Amino acid sequence: MSEKLDLILFGVTGLVGRYGVRHLYKLSKEKNLTFGVAGRNEQKIKNVLVKLEEETGDKSIAKIPIILADMSDEQSIKQMTSRCKVLIQSCGPLRQLGEVVVKACIESRTHYVDVSAEENFIDKVALEYQEQAKKAGIYMVGSCGIDCIAYDLGVLYIQKKFRGTVNSVETYLKMDTDDPTLTGPSYNVSTWKSTIDLMLNKRELKALQARIFNKNMPKLKPALGTKHLPFKPYVEDGWSILLTGSDRSVMMRTQQYLYEEKNKRPVQVQTYYMLKALWYLIFFVIFGLMFAFLLPFKLGRKILLRYPAFFTGGVFGNEEPSQAMCENAWFRLTFVAKGWKDKIVGPDEKFNEKPNHGMMLQVKGKNPGYGGTALCLVLAGVMIATQADKLPSKPGVYTPGIAFGETTIVEDLHERGLSFDVLNEFAISS
The missing domain is CATH 3.30.360 (Dihydrodipicolinate Reductase; domain 2)
Incomplete structure (x- = not known):
């Protein structure tokens, strides 16, 4: 198996995802990170990348890995999470289908951030997956909009x-x-x-x-x-x-x-x-x-x-x-x-x-x-990928404040x- 990508942005064809891929492209250049994009429809994903290439003039965008994944297809989600170190989840709503992604990240030991503001989902993940995330050695941070x-x-x-x-x-x-x-x-x-x-x-x-x-x-x-x-x-x-x-x-x-x-x-x-x-x-x-x-x-x-x-x-x-x-x-x-x-x-x-x-x-x-939500979400994933020494000493399910309170995320957001x-x-x- 090839080396894992640093980050995958899941849900790249949605509006948050389309803004997110622009931020991720710029940040990956700045931080020397590798990334891929994921979603259900390959042609729509390609259209997003073509648009990004037109905006930037960067021909290498055509080589960005595309991963097909659907929250109603558990196997495709597992295959996606196994290919990266940090998953950036921009899909939603999550209360009905979001747990399949959480479980797959735990199984593949992949860090996870999402954009959810759905209290039921946020609190259920915090209660039911804290110990599993800790044992897997991963950080899971919801509410990163x-x-x-x-x-x-x-x-x-x-x-x-x-x-x-x-x-x-x-x-x-x-x-x-x-x-x-x-x-x-x-x-x-x-x-x-x-x-x-x-x-x-x-x-x-x-x-x-x-x-x-x-x-x-x-x-x-x-x-x-x-x-x-x-x-x-x-x-x-x-x-x-x-x-x-x-x-x-x-x-x-x-x-x-x-x-x-x-x-x-x-x-x-x-x-x-x-x-x-x-x-x-x-x-x-x-x-x-x-x-x-x-x-x-x-x-x-x-x-x-x-x-x-x-x-x-x-x-x-x-x-x-x-x-x-x-x-x-x-x-x-x-x-x-x-x-x-x-x-x-x-x-x-x-x-x-x-x-x-x-x-x-x-x-x-x-x-x-x-646009602002996409920036916050992508930067949350980048913080996990680049500032692991500033995260809480114990992995687990955390709020943005707990996870990123000691990182440079506020300064990075301010600059942008x-x-x-x-x-x-x-x-x-x-």
């Missing part, structure tokens, strides 16, 4: 920059476009389908998270409250609403690890989403109520799946987002940290004094749904347009 990467590594970045102890972090996500005249969906329908599937399986998720999160974590003071009703924050213009999803649970898993394994005081986190005007908030409430009414019924779900654009104000659609829509999109994620300046508080220390110091961090970038910037520090009056 731009959302969880920005959130998880953003909190760690604040913890490193904060002069003292961080008690709590609130985050505010704002997304928009540079060209409001563009029409068509911002995201394809697969994300909408995943959202519906997740909402249908909330009970399963609750059971999984009851097993993941340690009930003996310290009760931190002052406790970070949750704002359940819409409010106007001071960090951005517009209205904020509570944001649920994988981002907060991933951050909480990282903080739990830091407490249990590193004896560090965890940080409390809460996440909010920004709506830029009152009418957006009204729209959100109306269609949120319609979604909640239709979801429990089979006919209702059919309606939701058939008309994604109607129920999301055109954000999701059955057709793929245009290149212009992707390239003009941007996001801005603002972190507001509060704690104590110049005072290191132990992990279990009771500290009743009110926080006296704060810091604001902002992570921002372009094309978050596809996903910036991490401390905006200011401020005193908190009592």
